Amino acid sequence: MNTSVVAPLKVKKQKEGLDRLTDIEKAVLTHYLITDEDVYRQDALTIIDQYFNNSSAEERHEVYGVNQTDLFIKDSFPFHGPERGEESFTFIDLFAGIGGFRMAMQAHGGRCTFSSEWDKYAQQTYYANYGEVPFGDITKESVKQYIPLKFDLLCGGFPCQPFSIAGVSKKNSLGRSHGFADEKQGNLFFHIAEILDRHRPKAFFLENVKNLVSHDKGKTFKVIKETIAELGYSFDSRVIDGKYFVPQHRERTLMVGFDKEVYGERVSFDFDRVNLPEANHEVISILEPEPQAKYTLSDKLWNYLQDYAKKHKEKGNGFGFGLVNLNGITRTMSARYYKDGAEILIPQLTGSPRRLTPRECCALQGYPIYPINTTDPVKSFRIPVSDVQAYRQFGNSVVMPLIRAVGKQIAEALTTQ
Incomplete structure (x- = not known):
């Protein structure tokens, strides 16, 4: 049978095995099997003992492979990334969507050690491509507890709606608040800030809509920059159009920062070094x-x-x-x-x-x-x-090749420090 047909069949079998688990059990187990990070090990082995050791040998083979030393058929998934110990750097993928940041940073030798995405359908797409079910709501401590203590880079395209022109217009018409005053979405940036403060990665790489820069007469962006500065990170940003990489006009605000305790007070990110090809796509x-x-x-x-x-x-x-x-x-x-x-x-x-x-x-x-x-x-x-x-x-989604192009410069900084 054609390998392009076999692999999705394996994924289907593996997913059928996972469907007996709760959402957080799916995330814990697949993160352990993909990343082999210690933070998942104890809970993952408990899940395996509880749910799968009583299964038939045929079931175990179909769901996780031949034996417990090779539980996951990683090659069933097209973009599973480098193995532990073979990576150039590690990163986490917040507000992961369908994995644009993950695919981009894996291309530069990065190994993803944690992912989070609340939408159940996006989780399905993420799993089908990376072999990992993302954790859910990143605002919950029950999810944050699984973030590995140490990683090099925090990535995230935090939700756009509170800061987008369309989102602001819609919320105003409904008499609702927006920006940081939005109780459900606007405060998600502060969860990013909390994770930066708690784990102190070397760098962060964030993406949002173009309008983030001008929202609320620049006050929103000012709060973001000041919050980052208080944490001891540099902050550089630029609005870049995806048209340099794909045949689509898609301007997005990209933000990059480095830990000054690691890189020094004068560290900055030079967006001029990002290679933007000729915008001749059709x-x-x-x-x-x-x-x-x-x-x-x-x-x-x-x-x-x-x-x-x-x-x-x-x-x-x-x-x-x-x-x-x-x-x-x-x-x-x-x-x-x-x-x-x-x-x-x-x-x-x-x-x-x-x-x-x-x-x-x-x-x-x-x-x-x-x-x-x-x-x-x-x-x-x-x-x-x-x-x-x-x-x-x-x-x-992000324009993945744009994230990859900016990510190349970030990866170089991470791997030369």
Whole structure:
């Protein structure tokens, strides 16, 4: 059987074994089997004894491999990273989403020792690609207790909504607070700060929306910088467009800092050293030749979008659909793309335009997916969720090659210190 078929079948079998566990047990067990970190060992072995030693030999083989010294079939997953002791540095992946930071930093020899992501569907995608179920709510001490004591780099694309232009507008219309006053999301940055203070990694690498810099007349960003400075870390940031790496206009605020106790008071991160290729990418390069008919907009929806755009144009507003020039780049893909695909519509020779397929969205964010942008069917991103969830996940994701490019400079600093 083709290896590209066998591996997903192994993942399915392994997931069926994990489904008997609670969410935190899944996270503990898979983290132990992937990372071999001491912080997971005792609880993981208890889980194994409790749930799997009473299973049949056939079950144990299908779920975790031949014996307990090699419990996990790591090669079942395309992006499992370096083994313990073979890494150049270690990092943790907070607000992990579908693993854009993880894939980027593993490319430079980094080994992920902890991941956290609260969305259960994103957890499924993360597991399918990295062999690890992320822990859930990072605000809970029951989750934070599993972060290894020592690691080199903290990574995180903390939630965008409290600081985004769209998010602020929506919350204002509902009479709700935003930014750091948002009780559910806005304070998540302070959990990052707490983890920095508690574990003292050498560096951090954060990502957020472009509007973070200007939110609340710059007050939000000022609080972030001052908080980081109080912890004894440097702070440098830049807004960079993903168009240098993928055919998409996607500006994001990237933030990097180093522990001054390790690197000295004058340490800084030079974003000018990040290699930005020529922005000559074309949408046509990531399109599938024969997308399914279900991705074509219905005549009713297409007519509605045209009428909606016309109405707002007459009012002087800029709202409307985005019909893509195939030799150009797209607008920014959002998490709402699943609703109507309006911001990125692909023209067709006849009839209505169509949405991007989830596989095209994957490529648009720079993830390798066979055969669109990689010739390797084994190292190809897996999409185990519904189209709706996939659109949400890719709409929330980082542009992975951009993170990898900035990460290269961070990795060099970590490995030369």
